[in-house]
Amino acid sequence: MQVMDALGDPVRRRLVELLADGSRPAGDLAAAVGVEFGISQPAASRHLRVLREAGLLTAEADGTRRLYAVRPEALDEVQAWLGGVRRFWDQRLDALGTEVARGRRERGAAGPATAGDRDGDGKGQAR
Structure with missing residues (x-):
């Protein structure tokens, strides 16, 4: 096995x-x-x-x-597999982090959202 x-x-x-x-x-x-x-x-x-x-x-x-x-060396196979999977997800998570930061910057430039403006569109209505 x-x-x-x-x-x-x-x-x-x-x-x-x-x-x-x-x-x-x-x-x-x-x-x-x-x-x-x-x-x-x-x-x-x-x-x-x-x-x-x-x-x-x-x-x-x-x-x-x-x-x-x-036997720690027996876990090398698992670690190699995880490395390949992690590399796949790290790129995507980095891109997501960039988009989240961009959204925060854009929202900050437009001014802070009010309590009723949960979606940040300035209309004061929660969706």
Whole structure:
């Protein structure tokens, strides 16, 4: 399973979020998502396995416990995808910001709007 596919499930995304601060035992993770999503411990374990097989998590034996941790380099694929999407939106949001600023300047040059002039057309009527 690919990284993006593995992160398509809200339970798995939450598991990754829970591991953002460092490694945690499988039991703690299962209990946390069990409460939030109403799933059993075996179901949580299956989600952890999917994340591990996708390369997002590592699992290390610690006595009878299994400690899971995020592999930060596995998130590079997600970051690359987001970079492309962000570049697309940044240009459009910058253009929108320019238009908003232009509208404010034009409205300021025409004088302040009155309380009844919500649309700034000087007629004093709200639409």
